[in-house]
Amino acid sequence: xxxxxxxxxxxxxxxxxxxxxxxxxxxxxxxxxxxxxxxxxxxxxxxxxxxxxxxxxxxxxxxxxxxxxxxxxxxxxxxxxxxxxxxxxxxxxxxxxxxxxxxxxxxxxxxxxxxxxxxxxxxxxxxxxxxxxxxxxxxxxxxxxxxxxxxxxxxxxxxxxxxxxxxxxxxxxxxxxxxxxxxxxxxxxxxxxxxxxxxxxxxxxxxxxxxxxxxxxxxxxxxxxxxxxxxxxxxxxxxxxxxxxxxxxxxxxxxxxxxxxxxxxxxxxxxxxxxxxxxxxxxxxxxxxxxxxxxxxxxxxxxxxxxxxxxxxxxxxxxxxxxxxxxxxxxxxxxxxxxxxxxxxxxxxxxxxxxxxxxxxxxxxxxxxxxxxxxxxxxxxxxxxxxxxxxxxxxxxxxxxxxxxxxxxxxxxxxxxxxxxxxxxxxxxxxxxxxxxxxxxxxxxxxxxxxxxxxxxxxxxxxxxxxxxxxxxxxxxxxxxxxxxxxxxxxxxxxxxxxxxxxxxxxxxxxxxxxxxxxxxxxxxxxxxxxxxxxxxxxxxxxxxxxxxxxxxxxxxxxxxxxxxxxxxxxxxxxxxxxxxxxxxxxxxxxxxxxxxxxxxxxxxxxxxxxxxxxxxxxxxxxxxxxxxxxxxxxxxxxxxxxxxxxxxx
Amino acid sequence: xxxxxxxxxxxxxxxxxxxxxxxxxxxxxxxxxxxxxxxxxxxxxxxxxxxxxxxxxxxxxxxxxxxxxxxxxxxxxxxxxxxxx
Numbered sequence: 001x002x003x004x005x006x007x008x009x010x011x012x013x014x015x016x017x018x019x020x021x022x023x024x025x026x027x028x029x030x031x032x033x034x035x036x037x038x039x040x041x042x043x044x045x046x047x048x049x050x051x052x053x054x055x056x057x058x059x060x061x062x063x064x065x066x067x068x069x070x071x072x073x074x075x076x077x078x079x080x081x082x083x084x085x086x087x088x089x090x091x092x093x094x095x096x097x098x099x100x101x102x103x104x105x106x107x108x109x110x111x112x113x114x115x116x117x118x119x120x121x122x123x124x125x126x127x128x129x130x131x132x133x134x135x136x137x138x139x140x141x142x143x144x145x146x147x148x149x150x151x152x153x154x155x156x157x158x159x160x161x162x163x164x165x166x167x168x169x170x171x172x173x174x175x176x177x178x179x180x181x182x183x184x185x186x187x188x189x190x191x192x193x194x195x196x197x198x199x200x201x202x203x204x205x206x207x208x209x210x211x212x213x214x215x216x217x218x219x220x221x222x223x224x225x226x227x228x229x230x231x232x233x234x235x236x237x238x239x240x241x242x243x244x245x246x247x248x249x250x251x252x253x254x255x256x257x258x259x260x261x262x263x264x265x266x267x268x269x270x271x272x273x274x275x276x277x278x279x280x281x282x283x284x285x286x287x288x289x290x291x292x293x294x295x296x297x298x299x300x301x302x303x304x305x306x307x308x309x310x311x312x313x314x315x316x317x318x319x320x321x322x323x324x325x326x327x328x329x330x331x332x333x334x335x336x337x338x339x340x341x342x343x344x345x346x347x348x349x350x351x352x353x354x355x356x357x358x359x360x361x362x363x364x365x366x367x368x369x370x371x372x373x374x375x376x377x378x379x380x381x382x383x384x385x386x387x388x389x390x391x392x393x394x395x396x397x398x399x400x401x402x403x404x405x406x407x408x409x410x411x412x413x414x415x416x417x418x419x420x421x422x423x424x425x426x427x428x429x430x431x432x433x434x435x436x437x438x439x440x441x442x443x444x445x446x447x448x449x450x451x452x453x454x455x456x457x458x459x460x461x462x463x464x465x466x467x468x469x470x471x472x473x474x475x476x477x478x479x480x481x482x483x484x485x486x487x488x489x490x491x492x493x494x495x496x497x498x499x500x501x502x503x504x505x506x507x508x509x510x511x512x513x514x515x516x517x518x519x520x521x522x523x524x525x526x527x528x529x530x531x532x533x534x535x536x537x538x539x540x541x542x543x544x545x546x547x548x549x550x551x552x553x554x555x556x557x558x559x560x561x562x563x564x565x566x567x568x569x570x571x572x573x574x575x576x577x578x579x580x581x582x583x584x585x586x587x588x589x590x591x592x593x594x595x596x597x598x599x600x601x602x603x604x605x606x607x608x609x610x611x612x613x614x615x616x617x618x619x620x621x622x623x624x625x626x627x628x629x630x631x632x633x634x635x636x637x638x639x640x641x642x643x644x645x646x647x648x649x650x
Numbered sequence: 651x652x653x654x655x656x657x658x659x660x661x662x663x664x665x666x667x668x669x670x671x672x673x674x675x676x677x678x679x680x681x682x683x684x685x686x687x688x689x690x691x692x693x694x695x696x697x698x699x700x701x702x703x704x705x706x707x708x709x710x711x712x713x714x715x716x717x718x719x720x721x722x723x724x725x726x727x728x729x730x731x732x733x734x735x
Contacts, residue, residue, distance in 0.1 A: 070675070070678035070679060071674075071678045073674075075671070075674070075675070099704050100703075100704055100705055102680050102702075102703060102705070103679060103680040103705055106677070106678050106680065107678070131704060218670075218674060219670070219673060219674065219677070222674055222677040222678070222682075223677060223682060225677075226677045226678075226680065226682055229680070230680070252690070252691070255691050255693070255699060255708075256691060257693050257694060257696075260693075357708075360708075361691075361693060361696065361697050361699065361708045362693065362696070364693070364696050364697045364708070364710055364711070365693070365695045365696040365697075365711065368710075368711075368712075373710055374697065374708070374710070463709070463710035463711075463712045463713030464697050464708055464709065464710030464713070465672075465675065465676075465679075465707065465708075465709055465710065465713060466697075466707065466708045467679065467705065467706070467707055468699065468706040468707065468708055470704070
C-alpha cells in the first residue's frame with residue numbers, strides 16, 4: 001500500500017478506473033478498503049484514524065482510501081483533499097453506517113446532488129440487529145437512485161457484491177430544485193455541475209477557479225439536504241424496538257464523571273500491570289536476562305574468541321561496550337521487541353474499543369489549559385507508542401495552532417514505547433519515589449510548555465464537537481494484525497539505527513574521537529548536569545534516537561541520582577531522526593528547526609535544574625531527597641493553580 | 651437558556667447556533683436549529699454530551715455556552731410527561 005498526501009493518479013493506464021472510498025469518520029472506510037484490495041491500512045474505533053490518502057489496486061482499478069468527512073467543501077485540509085478526489089473519481093464508494101443513516105445520508109445526498117457516480121456501501125449491516133433495527137435496503141436504493149449494497153467490512157461480508165456493483169455506479173436522484181438549475185448554471189459558466197453546486201454553497205476554491213464571488217445559498221441548500229436525509233432515514237428504518245446493549249450502557253458509564261474517572265484510573269492501572277509489570281519485568285527478565293545475556297551473548301563471545309582476539313578493533317566493534325552482535329542485538333530483541341509489542345497491543349485495544357474518544361471527553365477541560373481540545377488526547381496517547389506516527393495523527397486536530405502545540409509537546413515530553421522500555425528498565429532499579437518524581441517532572445514540564453505556548457501563539461482553541469463512536473469489543477484478529485504490523489514496522493526502522501549507531505560509537509571510541517567529544521561536552525555533562533563525562537556518548541546516541549541514548553545509560557556505571565538526571569534529560573531530549581523528518585515535513589524546515597533547538601535547550605536546561613536541586617536537597621536531607629522534591633513540586637503546582645484561579649476571578 | 655446549563659436526562663430543542671460555520675457543521679452532523687435532542691451527560695466544567703437516536707455528540711463547554719436551547723421535557727418521570735412522550 002502506498003500513502004500520499006495528495007491523491008496523485010499514480011501509474012494510470014487508459015482503462016483504469018479511479019475508485020474513491022468516502023464517508024463520515026469512523027464508518028469503516030479503511031476496513032472496506034482493506035477488504036476490497038486485500039491490503040492493510042490501520043483500522044480503529046475513533047474518528048480520524050486515516051489522515052492520509054492511501055491507494056491500492058483491485059484488478060486494473062485504482063482504489064483510494066480517504067479521511068472521513070461530513071460533507072464536500074473546504075472546511076478543513078482533509079475536506080479539500082477529499083473534494084478534489086471525488087470531483088475526478090470514476091466511481092465513488094460512499095460508506096455509510098447502517099445504524100446512523102440520518103447523519104450519514106447528508107454526505108450521500110451531497111455526493112448525489114453534485115451529480116457524481118455513486119455506489120452506497122451500507123456498512124456495519126451486521127450491527128443493526130444488535131440495535132433492534134431493521135433497514136430496508138431496497139427502499140433506500142430506490143429513493144437514492146444509486147446501487148446500495150449491504151456490507152460488514154471487518155467480517156468481509158458483502159464485498160464481492162460491492163465490487164460487482166462498481167460498474168453500476170451512477171448519478172442518483174438529486175434535489176428537485178437542482179435538477180434543472182445545475183445543468184443550466186454549468187452551461188452558462190462553462191464548468192461542471194459539481195463545481196456549479198459548490199459555487200452556490202459558497203465553496204471558496206470553486207469561486208477561486210471560476211473567478212466569481214462565492215454563492216450564499218449554503219445554509220438554504222444544507223437545510224433542505226438535512227430535511228431530506230431525515231425523511232429518507234425515517235422511511236428506511238422499519239419498525240423495531242430499540243434496545244440498549246451492555247456495551248451501550250458501559251459506554252454511558254465511562255463518560256459519567258462519577259464513574260468515568262474511577263474507570264479511567266482502573267484502566268490505566270490495568271494497562272500499567274500489563275505493560276509495566278508483565279511485559280517490562282516478567283517477559284523482559286526472560287528474553288533479555290535469560291535468552292540474550294544468559295545464552296546468546298556468551299555463545300557469541302566464546303564462538304568468536306576461538307577465531308579472533310576480542311580486544312582487537314574488530315573484536316571491540318563486534319562484542320565490546322557498543323558491540324554490534326552483543327549490545328545492539330540484545331537491546332533490540334531482548335528488550336525492545338517485547339516491550340514495543342506490549343505497548344502496541346495496549347494501544348490497539350484502546351483504539352478499537354472506542355474508549356479513546358471517551359477519554360477525550362473526560363480530558364477536554366484539562367487539555368483546554370494547554371490550548372488544546374479533548375481530541376488532542378488521541379495523538380498524545382498514541383505518542384506513547386510511536387512519536388513519529390503520533391505526529392502524523394495530529395492532522396486530526398482542526399487548526400494549525402493546535403497542531404503546533406501538540407507537535408511540540410510530543411517532541412518534548414512524550415516518550416515513545418522504545419524509550420519507555422529503557423526508562424522502565426532503569427526506573428525499576430531506582431525505586432518508587434524516583435519513579436513518581438520522574439512522572440511528575442515530565443508532566444509539569446509538559447503542562448508548563450503547553451500553557452506558555454497557548455499564551456504565546458495567536459488564535460484560540462477550537463471547541464470540541466465530537467461524534468462519539470459506539471463502544472465495541474475489539475476484534476482479536478484486527479488487534480493482532482495491527483499490533484504485529486506496527487511492531488514489525490517499528491523494529492524494522494530501529495534495527496539499522498541500532499546497528500549503525502553502535503558501529504559509529506565503536507569507531508568513535510577506537511579512533512579516540514569519542515574522548516574529544518566527551519571533553520568538549522564537559523561543561524554541559526559534568527558542569528551543568530553533574531554527570532560523568534562518559535554520559536556524552538548517551539546524548540550523542542540520543543541525537544539519533546532518544547531510546548538508543550537511554551539504552552546507553554543502561555550500560556553505564558552511574559549512581560542512582562545520576563541515572564535519574566540522565567533519564568529526565570533524555571526523556572525531554574530531541575525525538576528520533578524519523579520524528580524530526582516528519583516534523584520538518586509537517587511544519588516546514590524553519591519551524592522544525594526552531595522546535596528542535598528549543599527542545600534540545602529545554603532538555604539540558606531542565607535536566608540541569610533537576611540535577612542542581614537534587615544535589616542541593618540531598619545535601620540537606622540525605623536519601624529522603626526525592627520524597628522532599630515530590631512535596632515541593634506538589635506545593636509549587638498547587639501555588640500555580642491558586643494564582644491562576646484567583647487571577648481569573650479578578 | 652444555553653446548552654451548558656441543561657441537565658442530564660433533559661430533552662431540549664436547539665434554537666440557536668453561534669455562527670455560520672458551526673451551523674453548517676451541525677447541519678451535517680444532524681443537529682441543526684430546531685432539532686430535539688436528549689442531554690445524555692454533563693461533565694462539570696467540561697463538555698456536554700447530547701444524543702439523538704444512536705448518535706452521541708460531545709460539545710465543548712465554551713461552544714455549549716453559545717448554543718441556545720429550550721427545554722422540552724425535564725427528564726423527570728412524571729406520569730403526565732411520560733405519557734406524552
